[in-house]
Amino acid sequence: MANEVCFRTLHLDTPWSIDAYESVGGYSSLKKIAAGELCYDTIIDELKLSALRGRGGAGFPTGLKWSFMPRNMPGQKYVVCNSDEGEPGTFKDRDILRYNPHQLIEGMIIAGYVMNATVGYNYMRGEFYEPFARMEAAIAEAKERNYLGDNILGMDFNFELHNHLGAGAYICGEETALIESIEGKKGQPRFKPPFPANYGVFGRPTNVNNTESYASVPAILQHGGQWFLKLGKPNNGGTKIFSVSGHVNNPGNFEINMGTPFKDLLELAGGVLGGKQLKAVIPGGSSSPVLPADIMMDLTMDYDSIGKAGSMLGSGAVMVLDENTCMVEVAAITAHFYYEESCGQCSPCREGTGWMSRVIHRILKGDGRAEDLDNLDRVAGNIMGRTICALGDAAAMPVQGFLKHFRHEFEYMIEHKRSMVKG
Amino acid sequence: MGKVHIEIDGQKLEAEVGSMIIEVADKADIYIPRFCYHKKLSVAANCRMCMVDVANLPKAVPACATPVAEGMVIDTRSQKAINAQKAVMEFLLINHPLDCPVCDQGGECELQDLSVGYGDDVSRFTEGKRVVKDKDIGPLIATDMTRCIHCTRCVRFGQEIVGIREFGATGRGEHMEIGTYIEETVESEVSANIIDLCPVGALTAKPSQFKARAWELRQAPSIAAHDCLGSNIFVHHRRGEIIRVVPRENESINEVWLSDRDRFSYQGLTEGARLLNPRIKRNGEWEDCDWQTALNLVASEMKRIIGASNGNDFGILMGNNATTEESYLAQRMLRKAGSNNIDFRTRRRDYTGDGRGSVRSGMNFPMENLDTMDATLLIGADLRHEQPLTALRVRKSTGYGKAMAINPFDGEYNFRLSNELQPKSNMLAQEFACVLAAADALRPESLNAEAKEWLDGIEFNDEHKEIAQNLIDGEASCILMGVYVQEHPQAETINWLAETLASVTDSDWGYMTQGCNAAGNKIAGAVPCQSAAGGKSEQGKTAKEMLTEGLKGYMLVNCEPDVESIWAEQALQNLKDAEFVVALTSFADGRVPDYANVMLPIAGCYETSGTYINVEGKWQSFAAAVKAPGEARPGWKVLRVLANLLDLSGFEYESSLQVINELREKFDAVGDVRVARKVPPPMMVVNEQETNRECLGLYMVDPLVRRAGALQKTPKASTHPISISRVKTR
């Protein structure tokens, strides 16, 4: 089944309006809370049961994350939504913001209620002008109906929500860099621990989730954790929005059940462009290692299945590559991206991303040397696990992935000074 | 604090909960390589050099950012740890120039040292290296930013220690550059500490750039001579030529820091024109002569003038760098020769506190305690320009405590003030008295009747009350007066107010003093009212009297009253008009040659042994680091020989140690006495014109600093920190 959670208003006229949202049961979870039918413990239990996992990339169980927030600690606490959506290939959060902003808002209010936090920030990437406007309008609507503001629905609970536009840095999607950016500082990740749950925005306990994670919560509480879990498979609950791009006939966002075979998703996206052969897929955003077609065609779309195959579901950005794609070229583009986006704080990432990018580009120019490939693999390995934030890993993993599955293309190019596929 | 038990490289250790692995290892002398970690700075964990292997963790972790936990077993040299360390070293070197022989840091570079252990002989990096444009950040610090490894120590220093963000990182990734914002020069009074912090050759000392290699240098421990802290230093010299001065760690005084003034003043020794021979002025012309001739002339002139005036018409003025030994010998010689006209306080207006026999140095509590004050009240204190490192300590306390100020000028602070009052300069005592009145209202049982009567009729407002309340509330609180107060016409009144307020509010109190050895000079007896260790003396003439009323004969010991006294113009005239002026000086330039009749070359700072006593009363002796040039001799030796020529007995000292030991014995017999005032000093209204409206500039305080070239080129040199325009007169 499709469009059952975050996209459930999509079939309606003006799906972003508060009326459209309420017509599918929107804000009913919040009302249940106000009526005393849902308390802190039940919410956490339902979330844990639902097996909702963070949609921002790492797939961390959301219910567990929420339970880490010291809700009884006195003082200000914050709820932050990560709508930075910087991972190349990902464009799902944009459509939630554009087409169903209220579901995100309800999710964040519930988070605020659960964590005893009265202020929320929605951090959107710098280019999101249109979603920003939609969100602002939606917040105004929600305030009018007392879903936001003081004494929400008569409860002894206040919550205000602010939209914040970033300035176009991929690293600001990393949760602690995002927090620094909210504070008005240069977007640079913090060393963890302490984690945001203990030391977040302005040093106060802060919960950071992805847009899709928050937006899934109202539906879960409306229909129950069990319902959500059943949409997907054990440990991989619910539906997931996949942003399919690349060589397909019908690129776009598809909200489908977790565990749907990749074959079916490819079909939904209209199959490979021009009827060509599928060569490989980058299954979860540019930082996930590439998987060759034969492996991919046997997989289902969920964290565990893709993880077992040596890649990641990540943000759910599925990039389809056809038979004419030169993998050295894709590797070069990917490496260049991380080189440009490294914040530069820690040595392995600052120096290593530039090194990898330069070597791959040199190979692409026809100046490759036999020892380059082992060296690339080694440099990538030396970055892995030795950096402050996961951007280092994100830069290293795809390089190792390309080398693992398509080393022959690199070797060919080094030897013949031209692409194996493009001639 | 709780303890945990851990093991590093097989060594069982006890560690405080919350400490990082690297701190525990450092204490146990187990070296973990590092670049970004520094014990005085926050943890940045960005270089990743300190990776160690913790049992049961899948990956190596940074030792500087990983807190210890009970039972932790750490290996700093396992294959896993070494692999991580080597990998990081390789990354750091790919964009770093490998031309150590032409780098000024070569030989003392943390990167160079570690690369010997962790680097490979052959670079596997064959791409182009990053080049970064150099920046001109002023006369003190040379930059070579291509060598920067982005450890951000310099950035954190400004942000955390100084509170003035002069450095920052701009750009991201490989394009990240460390520099000043908008190409500014670096101006803080402690800026050059980033030279020591920078682990590589990106930031080096400009005055000593390319002058010597680290391994050619010898280091001599010494004491800095430009403020009353007495910062501990090493003088680095190559075969007697001073190349640079660096801090010597002393947690209780300068920690690991040094003010720019203390660091670069040594340049004055070579940049000022040195006096190399004794000189006598004959018919208006200077002639070199031998010591015997010069000293004979001085002795006979002294005898003549002292004899003819019953001691009244001759006087000695001690300069700001004078050692305790020099002051002790000078006063002893003068008193034995029949005069009590000796003083070092050429910037004091109020002498009404003289004669009580106090020898207390200035502070009744250790400087370190400033770090943890809950409340600090500054009175007439421009700490950043007077004792720059004290300002850093007060700043530390403002992390949780309060700092307050009653300053009759627009102070420049590197910490936040909770309360600030800016009275007119002549109303400082009156304003301060309101705080005492407020404190009396809050704690009426503390003051005696006399004090209460004194306070009668003084009104206070909420701000005064808040200041008093903060002092009372603070578990640790203090009142700190600056050099400005000591120059104020009502210095004694303000001192009394501070002492009294301290007793009412249970606070510590103290005052900062001019120069590096005010305490030593006073203990030595270089004052007209008392001899060594507070001993009795008939009242001689004060510096003010000597300089404004004029004498027939003067002896100046490293003193240039025409520049550094409050009455510079009058002083100049009176010195010119005098019959005889002998200057014991290191320099042949300035205006001394205009008015002196004899100039005797004495050793400068770092060229003589001696003792400075700091504002807390710490006696710090030092040996000469280098030899004085030409015929110059240590001041104490010159004074000793002169005493002999004056036919005075008891001057058979063979070393400066003998001199100081003699004084120490006298001092120990009386102890660190402070004789309190019995009656409160009169509260008078002073004329605006008589109040101090100008203090000595940061780089004007003594003959050596005034001749230090690089310091004189900094923006701070050209402005008086407290100038007329900034002092409140309306």
Ligand SMILES: Cc1cc2nc3c(=O)[nH]c(=O)nc-3n(C[C@H](O)[C@H](O)[C@H](O)COP(=O)(O)O)c2cc1C
């Ligand atoms: C370099 C980098 C970029 C990231 N960018 C995003 C992003 O654009 N959006 C996002 O939701 N999470 C991003 N993340 C993940 C966040 O750090 C964080 O894990 C996530 O917001 C947590 O939300 P979730 O638990 O709901 O997934 C990024 C992480 C890294 C290391």
Ligand code: SF4
């Ligand atoms: S891994 Fe890269 S992006 Fe992350 S903190 Fe280090 S330098 Fe910055």
Ligand code: SF4
């Ligand atoms: S200039 Fe020196 S101290 Fe500053 S970041 Fe670079 S290497 Fe570190």
Ligand code: FES
């Ligand atoms: S010293 Fe630990 S990361 Fe730099």
